[in-house]
Amino acid sequence: MSTNAAEMSWDDIKALFLETDRKFQETERMIKELGRQIGGLGDKFGYFAEGMALPSMERLLQKRFHMTNVSARHRVRLGSREQEYDVLAWANGKVNQAVVVEFKSRVKREAIAQLIEQVQRLPELVLVLSGKTRIGILAGIDWDAGVMEEAQAAGLYTATIHDDLFELTTPKGFEPQRWQ
Template identity: 40%
Template sequence: MVTDEELKEIVASIAVEHRELVVAQKETDRQLKETDHQLKETDRQLKAQTKETDRQLKAQAVEAEHDRREMKKSNRELGKQIGGLANKFGSFTEGLALPSMQQILRSQFNMEVVSPSVRVKKGDEELEIDVLSYANGTLNEVYVVEVKSHLRDEGVDQLSDIVNRFRHFFPEHKDKKLYGIMAAVEMSNRLKERVLSKGFYAAKISDEVFSIDVPAQFQPKAY
């Protein structure tokens, strides 16, 4: 049989355990609340970071698009500058060739008329000649001169095209013998041989003056 003293001890022990349980429960609740707060804070930070990342990505996309447009614009400008430079250099070469070429055509070939930069149009067709020169009378010859800074195969083809189409654009010269002259600042040996094989005169530059550069046995072709 439990004595009163033992009963008091049991009740006191239960009371202590209850208080400890209440304290432990409160600590658990506090920890849960703290954990919940930390989770909410972490979620808030993640959302903020995601939002900032999205903002940065959008800003980078806008900047990349701007850079792309600027580069495209710069490329267009560069293309214009390169084209302009090429035109200027071409004009410079033609201008360099003209005085000495006039002298060659008049003194060596006895030409009466020397005309630079001749452009003619018939319907939808056009023909452009760097230098056109001719003589009437007993000589009755015409020369077309193509001027290049750096001669390529396309330049030789261009001169061939000019002489082949010439009489269509200049019927008034249909009875004249037609000759071609290729004048270039730089002309490789291979291209020079190709020029000569077509019966065209080759002209080279030395000390800013063009001169005819053909072998002694060269026979020009009259087109």
């Protein structure tokens, strides 16, 4: 095939276009695969952060909120509906409350609506908890600007990690939203 465009035949041009198209499709496939792998790394980092934080969050739930049952990565399937809770905790008797904790390595605004939906739908998916008051805790390592304050304004507890321990960051006297 000649490199001078004026000397190229239509067959040469067609072959060049087909080769370019093949390379483009291969590049596109590689980019999609790379995106899938990067997404997988993000999930693994999130699970790593959850695993690191779980012991301190469990202590916080037991001491501060008097939870007697703490379940990490709690999965529920009811019919065609499915939900995974990063941490689901509850207590019976005098406390009679359930707490849904959502961990994020990077906390973005969307996490607020996600957690509120999880708290609201809890009695539909975990029927044994339907008579309990429910609250939410949004826990994260790195928070986008203003998100912590927005979460608190929505009635959610917030927590962040300091020295390998999760601590509540809600102000003194904070009154959470309690779903019935």
